[in-house]
Amino acid sequence: MEFHVFLYLAAIFGAGYVIKHITSAIKVPEVTGYVLLGVILGNSVVHLLTTPVLDSLSSVSTIALGLISFMIGIELKLDVIKKLGKSIMSIVTFESMGAFLVVSLGLYFIFRADLNTALLLGAVASATAPAATVAVIKQYKAKGELTSTILAVVGIDDAAALIIYVFIESFVSSNLSGSSVSVPSMFASALLSIFMALGIGVLSAIVYGLVLRKTRNNDWIMLLLATFMFALLGVCELLQISELLSIMAFGMVIVNTSPTLSKKSEGIISNFSPIFLVAFFVLGGAHLDLGSIRTIGLLGLFYFAMRSIGKMGGATLGAILGKAPKKVRSLIGFSLLPQVGVALALALAINKKFGSGQFGDVGSQLASTIINVLLFTTIITEVVGPLLTRYALHKAGEANTETDHQ
Template sequence: MNLDIELVHKLQIMREWFLIHQASDKVIYIIGFLIFMSLLVVLLAKRFHVPIVVGYVFLGIALSVNIIEWLPFLSEEAKEWYAFTTESFDYIATFALAFIAFTIGSELSVKILRSLGKKIIYIAILEATGAFIIVALATFAITKTLYLSLVLGAIASATAPAATVMVLKEYNAEGLLTSMILAIVGIDDAIALIIFSLVEPLALGLYLGQGDISIVHALVAPTIEIGGSILAGLLIGYFSQKFISNMEDKTKKILTLVSTIVGGSAIAIFLHLSPLITNMFIGFAYRNFARKNLGIAEYMETLTVPLYALFFILAGTEIRLDSIASAGFLILAFVYTIARVIGKVGGASLGAHLSDAPEKIKKYVGLGLLPQSGVAIALAYTVQKHFIGGESSLTVFNNIPLSDNVGLLVFNTLLFTAALTEVFGPLATKYAITKAGEIGEH
């Protein structure tokens, strides 16, 4: 009871502080500025034929807290407000990933999945496990630290759908390769979650010097989470599409769509499920249970333009230049990035060959699986929270020092490499669909 009263008192103090300092005004200033800058990015990207998402990420890096701190014309108070406000925008990433997951699911028809068949299973499993194995081996070779290599390898298995989906939409890509990429990024996060959930307890036990690994935590928990997310998504999606199919009014359709996606995320979070997998299967239900075209594609495209712009810009602002300046960190990040590209592209190509996929799938499917943010960064957050209290003296090549804080090292590595892949990943995706002849009019 005393704790509740104390918490209420603290919340009242925070509320008064936010009102006195007009915190909401600062949020409006920054969002307004970022939206305006995103317009300039679009104009430049169109002029120079560069994927828009690349421009968003570069803008975010240019507006990172470290860069802003160097500006002499801003007061210390303004700099602190900027840092505080940009770091409080986590909900934008949650919303953006929810809409992205829905978009992926809505592209996956049962007919397409049946036609692609075992090809998807082979490619998805081998590209994810390929990244895990190659990154784990490569980072262990230079750090000689098994627990660090295991968590980096597990996180490397994840592919961020956001940048890839945005490029495919921007260039109106259609065809077998496009369908294959969308299908793979759609199920990749489920595979990555399974790998991470199996590996992280083992790595944590090694880090803390404990040998006991709970089979419930390592196997049953992720199975329940993934299965529950799929079931929740299918149920929500089924009833939502049934409800929206009887509507003709645009306003009702938009509000139903938004409340379904955002509400699906809220339900998933409340039930400790995956919002990303839940919304992916909501979209899947929309695509496969609806008896007619629901006419929501145009609404989705319009609704998500500013949301995606803010998401990618804010992802770029997460980079902390002062934490990536050491030689040891740069070596680790470089090895991680190269090993992950080899694992993803090599694993996808191997899966395509084993499943006797068409030639353009063998050549180019791996190039659409390189971006990494979203789920990977969320997993890195998990590592940062769990990996505390153990002994750590980390080096690269036995003599170049790394950060002693394992959790922070993993998180910074993911932020840095995610920014890199958010830049060259979309370029690789554009190259793949161009070579495959699947770019439409735009």
């Protein structure tokens, strides 16, 4: 089986190389190409990445989740957040909670979905993918108030989404297991889980910084960074707490306590993360069951509409209440639709938690529904999202218009 695993990985990376050329030529975000490649290679079309193969490669996705979490943490620089003022936290609070509430309530009361599905999809909806948005900002060399606000919001937003998810996962787990857990004890359990994850991440970052405080050699840093990343993934899995939250805290402490070590660590992660991220998006796409679109399609479109309303409306309201500059108030909502990064990470975490058989057929069906809804709507958000971000940057006068003619 191990021999076959290497061949599957070779096929994924080779196909990913081709997709990178195609998406570059037709100017489509790479992640969209990788997800579509996964759909083609998965159970729905070619049947190369079948369910047993996906299970055997699950550790690759877990490592990618850790890398995504670290990259989010590295973006959470306190001095930048403070400089941008209270409007940032106001926007993050209202757009993440807005998406969660509008999707959850809309699915439960209007679409008549079951409570567990509504809550988990609401939790996933609160996340925004920084990758696609940051790629557009870099492509157009954008600078200004709106650009700075967008970068801060997409970084902090994922932290908020992870916290919302931990609470909801705890509630749904109790609900499916039939245990009569009271709301106060459920919240206490979720809070304990959050603080444990954050505490382990913070403590690890402090030790990491102390050990490497006089080290400048990248080889030494790479070895210890790999040690801590894998240790955090393993410990969090053993304790059944959020590895995403723990590694995000690990990255955040490093970037705010040791800029030099942070820059070197970020450079190391940037060098080998593309390999894991390509596999992550391809394997994520392979989970999509095209045969389920007839039943998922309407649910997916409704989810997309509700999430768009929650995100754009919440961001605008947060900007108004936080007294953000005028162009931020009117345009910030256009830049928060992409969802393939952390939202896909959360969907795969849901698949790992509820699709493992621990909660029986109900849990497996729940996991399947959520990952298919997300992958179905990802195709829409990864095309529409970057176009809307480009529109907002041009409208704000912060994009370098010369890049359009290059």
